[in-house]
Amino acid sequence: MQTSWFRRFFAVPLFFAMLTAIWPSPGYAIPAFSRMYGTSCSTCHIDFPKLNDFGKAFKDAGFKFPKDDESMIKIPPVMLGAPANAELWPKAIWPGTIPGIPPIGLRYNNYFQYTSSNRNQYNALLPPGAIAPYIPATDFQTGFFSMFTAGNFGSDIAFWVDDDISVSGANGNGGLGEAYLKFVNIGRLVKLPDHVLNVRIGQLELDIPFTQSKSIWVSPYDIYSQANIGVVNPAFNQQFVNNFTTVASSAKGIELSGGLHTGGYNYSIAFIDQNTSGTAQANNNGYVPTATGSNQGGVGIASDSNFKDIYASFNYRFNLERDQESRNAIQAAGPSGPRDHTYLNFGTYYFYGRSVQRLSGLTLDGTAAVLTAREPFYRVGGNATFNYRCCLQFNALYMYGHDYNQLPVDATGTSIFVSGTTPVGFVQGSPATFSGGFVDAEWLAYPWMYVMIRYDGVNSNSDYHNALAPGGFTGSPFNGAASVTRNRVTPAVQFLVHANIKAIAEYQFRPSQSVTFVTNPFTGLPMAANSFHTNTLVLGFEFAY
Amino acid sequence: MTQRFVFTALLILTLAGGAVAGTIEGKVSGGANSVVYVDTIQGKTFPAPAKPYLMDQKGLLFQPHVLAIQVGATVEFQNSDTVQHNVFWPSISGNKKLGHNLGTWPKGEKRPFKFDNPGVISLLCNVHPEMAGYIVVSPTPYFAETDASGNYKIDNVPDGKYNVVAWHEGMKQQTKPLDVAGTGKADFTLSK
Numbered sequence: 014m015q016t017s018w019f020r021r022f023f024a025v026p027l028f029f030a031m032l033t034a035i036w037p038s039p040g041y042a043i044p045a046f047s048r049m050y051g052t053s054c055s056t057c058h059i060d061f062p063k064l065n066d067f068g069k070a071f072k073d074a075g076f077k078f079p080k081d082d083e084s085m086i087k088i089p090p091v092m093l094g095a096p097a098n099a100e101l102w103p104k105a106i107w108p109g110t111i112p113g114i115p116p117i118g119l120r121y122n123n124y125f126q127y128t129s130s131n132r133n134q135y136n137a138l139l140p141p142g143a144i145a146p147y148i149p150a151t152d153f154q155t156g157f158f159s160m161f162t163a164g165n166f167g168s169d170i171a172f173w174v175d176d177d178i179s180v181s182g183a184n185g186n187g188g189l190g191e192a193y194l195k196f197v198n199i200g201r202l203v204k205l206p207d208h209v210l211n212v213r214i215g216q217l218e219l220d221i222p223f224t225q226s227k228s229i230w231v232s233p234y235d236i237y238s239q240a241n242i243g244v245v246n247p248a249f250n251q252q253f254v255n256n257f258t259t260v261a262s263s264a265k266g267i268e269l270s271g272g273l274h275t276g277g278y279n280y281s282i283a284f285i286d287q288n289t290s291g292t293a294q295a296n297n298n299g300y301v302p303t304a305t306g307s308n309q310g311g312v313g314i315a316s317d318s319n320f321k322d323i324y325a326s327f328n329y330r331f332n333l334e335r336d337q338e339s340r341n342a343i344q345a346a347g348p349s350g351p352r353d354h355t356y357l358n359f360g361t362y363y364f365y366g367r368s369v370q371r372l373s374g375l376t377l378d379g380t381a382a383v384l385t386a387r388e389p390f391y392r393v394g395g396n397a398t399f400n401y402r403c404c405l406q407f408n409a410l411y412m413y414g415h416d417y418n419q420l421p422v423d424a425t426g427t428s429i430f431v432s433g434t435t436p437v438g439f440v441q442g443s444p445a446t447f448s449g450g451f452v453d454a455e456w457l458a459y460p461w462m463y464v465m466i467r468y469d470g471v472n473s474n475s476d477y478h479n480a481l482a483p484g485g486f487t488g489s490p491f492n493g494a495a496s497v498t499r500n501r502v503t504p505a506v507q508f509l510v511h512a513n514i515k516a517i518a519e520y521q522f523r524p525s526q527s528v529t530f531v532t533n534p535f536t537g538l539p540m541a542a543n544s545f546h547t548n549t550l551v552l553g554f555e556f557a558y
Numbered sequence: 559m560t561q562r563f564v565f566t567a568l569l570i571l572t573l574a575g576g577a578v579a580g581t582i583e584g585k586v587s588g589g590a591n592s593v594v595y596v597d598t599i600q601g602k603t604f605p606a607p608a609k610p611y612l613m614d615q616k617g618l619l620f621q622p623h624v625l626a627i628q629v630g631a632t633v634e635f636q637n638s639d640t641v642q643h644n645v646f647w648p649s650i651s652g653n654k655k656l657g658h659n660l661g662t663w664p665k666g667e668k669r670p671f672k673f674d675n676p677g678v679i680s681l682l683c684n685v686h687p688e689m690a691g692y693i694v695v696s697p698t699p700y701f702a703e704t705d706a707s708g709n710y711k712i713d714n715v716p717d718g719k720y721n722v723v724a725w726h727e728g729m730k731q732q733t734k735p736l737d738v739a740g741t742g743k744a745d746f747t748l749s750k
Contacts, residue, residue: 350644
């Protein structure tokens with residue numbers, strides 16, 4: 014029955030999607046750099062936005078060809094000062110350039126989702142007779158429409174800005190993704206060797222091992238969106254951890270980085286605004302201006318404490334390319350054309366911050382006061398990649414998250430979650446931790462077809478415990494977890510119709526969930542029962558121009 | 559004496575007139591980058607030119623965009639860019655068995671290839687799919703490329719009956735029979 018249903022509804026559209034994908038066409042992809050250099054998207058991208066070796070070198074060089082950029086560019090930049098002005102500095106502005114045309118690219122995607130029949134089980138969370146938010150079996154969904162602009166202002170100063178003009182078909186719901194200036198190879202000013210020091214300033218995606226914002230996967234990596242919310246279910250020992258920081262979120266700050274392209278080290282160190290709550294702070298204080306506001310207050314302050322979070326990563330890439338001539342070139346020279354190198358990369362990363370929480374309480378003498386808990390937290394892990402030439406890549410990432418738990422207590426030293434009284438201070442409680450990661454395999458079966466599979470796993474005691482209450486706890490990063498470990502397997506296939514248009518199919522075997530709770534006869538604590546999976550199939554298309 | 563000189567001169571000119579070939583000229587509707595050539599002449603073979611032709615890859619372009627050569631000629635493919643390139647062609651005039659991949663080589667180096675089969679070759683680079691170049695391999699030494707206005711002129715064509723072929727990128731190739739007696743004229747209006 015299920016097979017015939019699948020055939021009826023998906024076999025035909027899938028067939029046509031594939032037919033469309035393989036149908037020959039003379040079109041080319043022409044986003045911002047394609048226009049300036051008169052070249053196809055596939056010069057830099059394997060399957061946009063995933064970069065090939067040349068694309069990485071182009072990006073590392075500050076969005077320009079690593080060598081002889083002037084001879085490659087078809088639309089010359091506009092000079093903002095003759096080069097000889099450099100000799101007059103500081104009596105003249107240092108000469109720069111702007112791109113000859115506004116380097117603007119646009120990107121849009123649209124989806125169709127099928128959700129398996131278990132979706133209706135969530136209705137059991139509601140009281141009898143309550144109208145449930147209906148989850149249809151099939152649904153057309155608009156994705157995002159984004160604008161991005163990037164390029165080089167000369168003097169090795171690069172820029173990038175991307176912004177979601179609309180998300181989910183609603184205008185204005187988007188936001189700024191990344192927006193930064195990058196000073197490429199700035200270490201040359203102090204005689205450091207090339208590639209030792211670059212500086213990025215602005216709003217950044219941290220140099221996480223695998224990019225989330227420019228991932229080719231439709232569904233995000235589960236571990237990247239794992240906030241750490243401690244246990245709040247009163248049936249268990251409650252924690253006072255409420256940290257919405259995720260490593261894949263945009264961060265505001267400064268990043269130092271450097272490294273080698275084909276083999277060797279790569280590092281980054283970033284200092285970013287601490288923001289545990291995950292939202293910008295409203296600047297309601299009319300006495301303090303902000304950079305973007307008036308002398309009487311501004312539009313908001315990004316930080317929610319003085320502390321700056323620190324992120325550091327280190328990677329070492331082993332160049333396994335056998336072709337000696339092209340071993341250290343930007344791309345390897347295969348017998349049938351240039352391609353990516355074969356390499357093995359190992360890395361590690363560390364994120365350290367302080368989760369700041371404030372609550373109303375009393376001093377020991379009974380005076381009303383604001384109590385502040387500063388809970389250090391860290392995320393640490395490792396990553397590995399094996400890339401075989403153009404066509405096959407295996408990736409793996411592991412992350413361990415740890416938040417210290419400052420438990421608010423009353424004057425008797427009892428947790429306020431037990432006594433229900435007003436806090437006067439904090440004691441050290443059991444930390445809130447989680448772990449997990451993912452492994453994936455990406456195979457470029459044809460230059461226009463990517464076949465991929467990914468496993469995501471997340472272990473979080475608190476997510477499980479918070480789900481064991483009627484209605485769950487909505488602040489949790491995952492609702493209705495039926496076990497401490499959440500496993501997801503996601504096979505996917507993508508077809509490049511042109512270099513700038515792709516068709517996507519992604520199936521998610523999602524983690525088990527539960528909305529039914531029973532009492533464990535041995536511990537007397539609640540436990541999940543009657544678990545089920547709500548799997549989804551997403552079909553979509555995406556284009557950039 | 560004068561009479562003998564005039565007679566001898568007339569005789570030489572007459573004999574030479576048989577040996578000095580004529581021309582084929584005309585216009586091709588596609589403008590520049592069209593190639594016109596005399597198709598295979600039954601029973602006739604021609605020595606291949608010794609001097610190689612050059613096809614360059616520069617500024618992410620094949621230069622020249624269209625190159626006409628005689629069958630048996632050698633083309634040297636050169637990479638003048640600092641990025642890596644590749645040269646391959648999936649077929650020669652649709653014959654996929656004649657497809658070939660020359661591989662990759664560094665800047666400044668050349669890689670020769672001798673074209674022993676007449677036809678049209680679409681040159682591609684597999685890392686820069688927008689790059690396109692063409693080599694038109696003429697079965698005879700009688701070929702020419704058009705100028706910016708689409709005019710062409712093929713010199714040194716012996717008198718005779720020929721099939722004249724006109725080719726332009728993206729257009730249907732067109733063949734016309736032509737009698738050459740001193741001169742021949744063939745205009746082509748190509749269509750997609």
